[in-house]
Amino acid sequence: MRDLTLLVIIGWCFLQAFRRPWVGIMCWTxxxxxxPHQLSWSLRTMPFAAAIGGATLIGxxxxxxxxxYSLNRENTTLILFMVWMCITLPFSMLFAESFExxxxxxxxxxxxxxxxxxxxxxxxxxxxxxxxVISIGFYGVKGGAFTLATGGNYRVWGPDDTxxxxxxxxxxxxxMVIPLMRFLQMQLQARWAKTAMTVCMMLMAAAALGxxxxxxxxxxxxMALVLWWRGKNKFGMAIGMLVVGAALLSLMPAEWWERMNTIKTYQEDASALGRINAWxxxxxxxxANFFGGGFMIWTGSIFAIYAPDPLDPHASHSIYFMVLGEQGFIGLFLFLTLFGFVWGSAGQLRTRAANKPETQWISDLGGMLQVSLVGYAVGGAFLSLAYWDLPYNLMVLAVVGRRWLSRKAWLTERPEPVIVLPNFLQHWLKSMKRRAS
Incomplete structure (x- = not known):
């Protein structure tokens, strides 16, 4: 039944993508x-994304x-980044793996x-x-409930082969999704919906800890520091964050605390030292290589040449060092420039649209996009997720939001047109007024 339901939904999206390609974008995302096909029994290897993507491009x-099709600084930088990755591809140290x-x-x-x-x-x-929110919230809410039910004694994992x-x-x-949930909560009207979203956000936080x-x-x-700094009632927010944080942390077992304490004593932690070796x-x-090493360079043969400890090959575990090693300094510059522009665009949404009833929603979106980007910038320093879709979807929201706000400002702020009549019509109207009086 699960597989059949999934097939019906994807089939509908496939047909709609030809007529309304924006529907294909939503399904692709x-x-x-x-x-979701990774949760099925027999559809895990089906090329659904490729089919939806092809239908969307035709549509x-x-x-x-x-x-x-207008160019802006974000999509221009992304295009340059893509071009640079095409240039570096022939210089890949492991071409077959890199090509895939x-x-x-x-x-x-x-x-x-x-x-x-x-x-x-x-x-x-x-x-x-x-x-x-739904795509990641499904795993986060479920993982949070699992964490609470097991007292945090077992780790939360993501879906296989993703x-x-x-x-x-x-x-x-x-x-990264928690701030987007907060944005949606700010747009909800029903009290029960707001409460439900609060519960979901708390479960998401529990899953992250779990x-x-x-x-x-x-x-x-x-992210909590950014939200507190921007909040109006800083004292109340601080108390609320401390209460929620203390409640969640009190559920974590001794093993969790021991692992978190290694942040301060990273010199004694083998995993942390392995990451530093990879960096x-x-x-x-x-x-040593202007074009970088290409994708998939985190292998023993390459570590033997460039790593301080050649016997400890390790994944990059950092979006910054991942791009640096694979695409060189130019690739890292383009990557940082791209998300710097996204941050700036989100900031424009937050400030330019604030305190106006018709645009307050997009100000809320800009603020939460920036909070999400802070999570990506800090958390991504320790994870290999430089090419994953979600951060680039934040870019789409910022770009589309800025375009929308520019159109809104043009429609609402342009002056009324002044109509200048020819002289003979002006004299005729004046004479008509005198006769009428």
Whole structure:
């Protein structure tokens, strides 16, 4: 029954993508972020995302849906980043392995660009946000309930064969989605809906802690600090955060506390030392190779050349050193520039649309996008999620939101047109007025 239901939903989305390609974008995002087919019994290997993506691209060119091909700083930088990855590909140290991941990254980035072309309305932005929240919230809420039921003695893991299958990866995804849940809560009117969203956010936080991810703990702390700093009632917010934090932390077992304490004593932790070794390897490799090493360089043969400890090969566990090692210093510059622009655009939404009833919702969105980006910047420093879809979907929301706000300002702030009549008509109207009086 589960497989049949999934087939019906995806089949409907496939047909709709030809007529309304923005529907294809929503379905693509759902499949890429949530990977619902991984929860089925017999559909795990089906190329659903490829089918939906192909139908969306066809619909992009054969339908009359509104499209915006204008270039902005975000999509221009993303295009340059994609071009640079194409340039570095032939110089990959492990070309066969690198080529496979390169194809996957190009597909993701292409669909992100298509999303920025097709999406344009408040409805689109709200739907995309709901899809991101539901896709990760499904695992987060379930993981939070599991954490509470087991007292945090077992780790929360993500779905198999996905970008977020590990405990650290799903933790970062959960952390990044919590601010989007808060944004949606701010738009809800019904009291029960607001309460339900509060419960979901608390379960998401519990799941992030239940993953036993140290990076997630730091990311939650950084996001909480930003929310507190921007809040109006700082004292009340501080008390509320302390109460909720103390309640969740009190559930964590001794094993969890021991693992978190290694943040302060990282010199004695083998996992932390392995990451530092990988970071030095990426730095040394990038210095010696202008084009970087290409994708999938985290192997023993490459560590033997560039790592301080050649006998301890380790995944990058950092979005920054991952891009540095794989794409070189230019690739890292483009990556940081891209998300710097996204931060700036989200900030423009937050400030320009504030305190206006018709645009307050997009100000809320901009503020929560920035909080989510803080979680990605801090948590991503310890995780290999540089090419995953979710951060780039935040870029889409920021870009589409800024376009929407610009159109709104033009419609509401442009002056009334002044009509200048010819002289003979002006004299005729004056004479008509005198006769009437």
């Amino acid at each position: 759902w499949l890429s972020i949530m990977n 992009l060119f054969i339908t009359q849906d509104k499209r915006d 991941l390169w194809k996957r990254v190009m597909k993701i980035d292409l669909m992100i660009l298509v999303a920025a072309v097709l999406l344009h309305s408040k409805r689109h932005m709200m739907l995309l946000t709901w899809i991101l 970008y977020v299958n590990g405990n650290n990866e799903i933790a970062l995804a959960i952390v 993953s036993h991810s140290r990076g997630a703990l730091l990311a939650i702390g950084a 030095w390897m990426a730095w040394n490799l990038a210095k």
